[in-house]
Amino acid sequence: MDFLPENEEPKKKKKGFNSYWLFAILIIGLFATQFLSLNFQIKPTSEDEFFRKMVPSGDVAKINIVNKEQIEVFIKEDSLKQKKQYAEIKQNRMGSVNKGPHYSFQITSVDGFKTKLDNIQQNIPYEKLIKVNNEYRKGILDIIGWLLPIILLIAVWMFLMRRATGGMGGGPGGQIFNIGKSKANLYDKDTKVNVTFDDVAGLDEAKEEVKEVVDFLKNPKKYTALGAKIPKGALLVGPPGTGKTLLAKAMAGEAQVPFFSISGSDFVEMFVGVGASRVRDLFKQAREKAPCIIFIDEIDAVGRARGKNMMQSNDERESTLNQLLVEMDGFSGDKGIIMLAATNRPDVLDSALLRPGRFDRQISIDKPDQKGREQIFKVHLKKLTKLGENVTPEKLASLTPGFAGAEIANVCNEAALVAARKEKTQVEVEDFNEAIDRSIGGLEKKNKIISPQEKEIIAFHEAGHAICGWYLEHAHPLLKVTIIPRGIAALGYAQYLPKEQYLYRTEQLMDEICMTLGGRAAEEIIFGKISTGAQNDLQRITQLAYAMVTVYGMNERIGNVSFYDPQQDTTFTKPYSDDTATAIDEEVRKLIDKAYKRTLDLLTERRGELEKIARALLEKEILFKSDLEELIGKRTFDEEPLPVSISID
Numbered sequence: 001m002d003f004l005p006e007n008e009e010p011k012k013k014k015k016g017f018n019s020y021w022l023f024a025i026l027i028i029g030l031f032a033t034q035f036l037s038l039n040f041q042i043k044p045t046s047e048d049e050f051f052r053k054m055v056p057s058g059d060v061a062k063i064n065i066v067n068k069e070q071i072e073v074f075i076k077e078d079s080l081k082q083k084k085q086y087a088e089i090k091q092n093r094m095g096s097v098n099k100g101p102h103y104s105f106q107i108t109s110v111d112g113f114k115t116k117l118d119n120i121q122q123n124i125p126y127e128k129l130i131k132v133n134n135e136y137r138k139g140i141l142d143i144i145g146w147l148l149p150i151i152l153l154i155a156v157w158m159f160l161m162r163r164a165t166g167g168m169g170g171g172p173g174g175q176i177f178n179i180g181k182s183k184a185n186l187y188d189k190d191t192k193v194n195v196t197f198d199d200v201a202g203l204d205e206a207k208e209e210v211k212e213v214v215d216f217l218k219n220p221k222k223y224t225a226l227g228a229k230i231p232k233g234a235l236l237v238g239p240p241g242t243g244k245t246l247l248a249k250a251m252a253g254e255a256q257v258p259f260f261s262i263s264g265s266d267f268v269e270m271f272v273g274v275g276a277s278r279v280r281d282l283f284k285q286a287r288e289k290a291p292c293i294i295f296i297d298e299i300d301a302v303g304r305a306r307g308k309n310m311m312q313s314n315d316e317r318e319s320t321l322n323q324l325l326v327e328m329d330g331f332s333g334d335k336g337i338i339m340l341a342a343t344n345r346p347d348v349l350d351s352a353l354l355r356p357g358r359f360d361r362q363i364s365i366d367k368p369d370q371k372g373r374e375q376i377f378k379v380h381l382k383k384l385t386k387l388g389e390n391v392t393p394e395k396l397a398s399l400t401p402g403f404a405g406a407e408i409a410n411v412c413n414e415a416a417l418v419a420a421r422k423e424k425t426q427v428e429v430e431d432f433n434e435a436i437d438r439s440i441g442g443l444e445k446k447n448k449i450i451s452p453q454e455k456e457i458i459a460f461h462e463a464g465h466a467i468c469g470w471y472l473e474h475a476h477p478l479l480k481v482t483i484i485p486r487g488i489a490a491l492g493y494a495q496y497l498p499k500e501q502y503l504y505r506t507e508q509l510m511d512e513i514c515m516t517l518g519g520r521a522a523e524e525i526i527f528g529k530i531s532t533g534a535q536n537d538l539q540r541i542t543q544l545a546y547a548m549v550t551v552y553g554m555n556e557r558i559g560n561v562s563f564y565d566p567q568q569d570t571t572f573t574k575p576y577s578d579d580t581a582t583a584i585d586e587e588v589r590k591l592i593d594k595a596y597k598r599t600l601d602l603l604t605e606r607r608g609e610l611e612k613i614a615r616a617l618l619e620k621e622i623l624f625k626s627d628l629e630e631l632i633g634k635r636t637f638d639e640e641p642l643p644v645s646i647s648i649d
Contacts, residue, residue: 043089045073045103047113054103055120055130059083062131064101068110072101186285187252187259195249201379202372202405203243209234209363210247213338214255217291231360232328233339235299237346238365241406244342247365248295251340258292260285264301267320275302275320283327283337291336299341305350321350328358367404373397376405380412388428395429399436401479411435437486440495450485455618457523458483458492461533463614464522465494465515466628467606468599473637474511482622491533506554513541513595514602521599522610541595545588555587 050073054060059079064072080086080098089102107113114132121129197207216223216230223230236244252259260282267275286292296302306318328339341359343349353359368376377393400408414435419427450458462481469475476496483492520534553560563575574581603610609632616623616631629635 042072042101042104045105047071047105047107050103050105051116051120055117058128059086060130061100062133064133064135065110065113066135066137068134069106071105071107071113073103073105074100075102185261186289187261195246195253197250197254199379200243200247200250201375202368203247203365206236206247206363206365207250209361210251210340211254213293213340214251217255217257217293217336217338220291230336231338232357233341233359234361234363235346235354235359236340236342236363236365238344239367239404240344241404242365242367243405244344244365245297246405248297248340248342251293252295255293258286258289260289260292260294262294262296264296264298264303267302268317273316273319275316276323279320279323279327286337291338293338293340295340295342297342299353300343300345300348303341303343303349303353305348321353325352325358367402370397370401373400373403373408376408377412380409384412384416384427386426388426390429391427391432396432399433399479403439407439411439414438437482440493450491454491455483456614457527457531458533459614459617460522460526460610461519461531462492462494463610463617464518464520464603466518466613466623467522467603467610468515468518469494469496470628470632470635471602471606472511472514474505474508475515476512477635477637478625478628480622480624481617483617484621506548509544509548509552509554510591510595510598513544513592514599516541516544517592517596517599518603521596521603522614525600525603525607526610526614541592542588545591546584548591549584549587555591557583557587 050060050071054073054075057079059075061074061076063074066072075086075089077097080090080102086102089098091098117130117132197211200207213231213234220230236247238244248261252261262282267278282294286294302317302320302324304317304321306321339359346354346362354362374393374397377396381387381391381393396411400411403411411432412435415427415431418431418434422431424431462483466478466481469478479495481492481494485491486493516537517534519537520530523530523533548554549558551562551564553562558580576584612631613623613628616627620627
């Protein structure tokens with residue numbers, strides 16, 4: 001698609017004048033001047049030669065006393081032509097008559113030189129006396145000495161002006177005069193994006209939504225014939241790393257229309273009114289390029305709800321948001337401009353931004369399921385040149401439940417780095433396993449010194465998690481457990497494979513709490529003491545228990561109420577009384593205590609299996625599901641697994 005009006009040739013970008021050429025011309029000019037001034041053949045001589053031969057013969061026309069230290073001698077033209085001793089200096093380098101100076105020599109005293117010259121010329125008529133001129137000259141260093149400060153001042157002035165106006169060529173982002181200009185990157189037919197929909201895997205539904213927008217821009221008559229209007233905008237919503245920005249890049253690569261890309265933080269500036277000005281300039285450019293697409297990444301930086309928290313209110317940000325709302329659905333009635341935005345925090349966005357007519361569609365982009373992960377692995381495995389025979393997308397997808405697209409890309413890259421580090425000729429499954437472990441728990445701490453007593457505590461702690469996950473019906477079955485230290489504080493971790501589900505019953509959440517408390521309970525049963533290793537576990541169960549009581553309505557005393565409201569800020573005020581708060585704390589404590597007693601009973605009953613797994617961990621340091629089946633038998637409640645749950649201690 002041609003974006004230029006008919007019969008209009010594309011304008012060639014004019015190159016701005018480079019200031020460095022000015023400095024080069026000045027320097028060349030200085031040296032050229034000095035060279036030309038020394039263009040004549042000046043032959044060195046001596047003061048004795050001057051007084052003994054030149055003056056008595058009457059060949060000297062005049063002399064110059066330069067800087068009171070040098071004498072320049074001019075020979076008469078007749079003498080140059082007639083006398084052989086002056087044949088060498090008769091002509092200059094250009095081949096013309098050398099008009100002098102012809103000779104030069106140094107003197108020690110000007111007064112002494114003049115006295116000696118007067119004594120020699122006592123009896124010579126006045127009209128034949130040698131003319132004497134006194135001159136003071138500046139050399140190249142002297143010239144540079146007074147010229148250099150001027151050059152520096154000019155350079156500083158030009159630098160400041162370039163910064164103020166955004167460069168000699170009128171580049172974007174000028175710091176003073178162009179501060180209100182949009183910082184959006186424009187992608188059109190001259191700046192193609194290599195990302196296409198083929199590079200986006202695991203987002204089939206989202207791709208269909210945006211493909212429709214692209215198709216509308218390419219073939220508007222197909223829709224307008226039925227009375228359909230072009231959608232104003234689409235909001236991509238999802239957790240970090242799921243591919244929101246990648247999908248927008250793919251739209252830029254697929255669409256044959258100009259694509260403006262900008263971050264939400266680019267509107268925010270320390271100067272008043274800059275954000276609103278940049279919004280106006282962005283839409284002005286978009287109208288000139290229509291039909292086109294505007295993509296705002298991380299729109300929550302500028303689109304937060306207004307007036308929710310007066311203590312953190314920002315008039316400048318709100319004015320920017322107001323201008324954005326006006327431009328999206330004002331009286332102007334812009335046609336052919338589609339807004340596209342991405343955020344991982346839709347709950348903080350202003351409701352006026354989300355209404356139909358502005359962002360007509362909210363496209364949810366969740367973490368991929370098993371099938372989606374397989375498709376993503378297929379895309380990224382193509383970039384790895386040499387793979388082992390046992391490396392398949394299906395196997396890797398089963399090893400990475402709960403991973404987002406960005407995490408899968410990182411795993412593939414990390415696996416290649418691991419293989420290269422080990423000097424392998426191909427990337428194997430073992431390399432992917434190590435890359436997955438590093439992604440989950442962090443870098444392996446091989447040199448971390450752990451005492452045998454601490455290592456035993458860690459082994460029983462992780463074994464407690466494994467036993468609870470194995471014998472509780474609704475708990476997540478174990479995928480892998482290890483006591484190898486990783487990351488900053490992780491001394492061990494367990495990875496589980498839960499079922500893919502969206503609704504959880506009370507008994508399922510209770511089993512989840514019991515499994516998480518398995519490490520603390522195992523320490524108490526085996527050693528009769530507890531350690532700090534359960535810090536992460538306690539944080540998780542506390543959050544889950546409070547959610548069961550205050551959000552999900554799973555407590556008889558508190559009742560069927562939910563105090564969760566994403567549109568309300570509860571940092572300083574709670575939506576319940578102090579008595580209710582006390583009751584919530586009591587019920588949460590009862591719930592956790594009940595789950596802990598149940599966990600203690602289970603591990604006491606299964607103490608033999610607990611010790612068996614702990615000893616195997618101390619020996620092998622890592623156990624898989626197959627290892628547990630050999631040690632304690634198959635799990636009774638096994639079902640088809642999918643996303644992830646990880647316990648890091």
